[in-house]
Amino acid sequence: MTKKILTLLLLLMFSYALAGRYEPVRLERPGSRHVRIEIKGGIQNPGTYELPTGATVEDAIEEAGGLHENADLSRIALLAELRPDDLIVIPLADPTQAALVSINAASSEQLQTLPGVGPAIAARIIEYREQTPFQALEDIQNVKGIGEKMFEKIKEQICL
Numbered sequence: 001m002t003k004k005i006l007t008l009l010l011l012l013m014f015s016y017a018l019a020g021r022y023e024p025v026r027l028e029r030p031g032s033r034h035v036r037i038e039i040k041g042g043i044q045n046p047g048t049y050e051l052p053t054g055a056t057v058e059d060a061i062e063e064a065g066g067l068h069e070n071a072d073l074s075r076i077a078l079l080a081e082l083r084p085d086d087l088i089v090i091p092l093a094d095p096t097q098a099a100l101v102s103i104n105a106a107s108s109e110q111l112q113t114l115p116g117v118g119p120a121i122a123a124r125i126i127e128y129r130e131q132t133p134f135q136a137l138e139d140i141q142n143v144k145g146i147g148e149k150m151f152e153k154i155k156e157q158i159c160l
């Protein structure tokens with residue numbers, strides 16, 4: 001019986017000693033509440049900015065005075081969260097590059113912007129795609145009036 005009491009007493013003392021030494025450990029990194037980034041390209045005021053942690057590319061653009069009129073956001077993820085020392089480059093649209101004309105969806109007027117395509121050929125393209133949508137750019141050569149030479153002229157300006 002005394003052995004049991006002694007064991008219990010020893011166990012209680014050992015538990016008390018361990019419990020008094022326990023301290024929780026913080027796993028968070030002490031860090032800044034701000035991120036410093038650089039933004040340039042198609043924006044009004046390029047430079048370095050300090051933004052709150054959790055800020056997005058869209059916030060950085062706003063802080064930098066907004067977009068330039070020729071800014072091209074097609075390859076920019078506006079909701080991407082900024083990290084310290086990020087460099088954001090907003091590309092400018094190339095004014096010499098015309099938009100591609102979709103041979104499966106373009107209107108007659110849009111098709112007529114292609115070299116060598118007038119109202120008659122545009123109507124034939126629309127008629128063809130209503131029966132059989134184009135599966136490849138080369139399929140446009142199946143339309144009467146569009147041969148290999150015309151295809152070579154327009155292939156860089158069309159898409160499906």
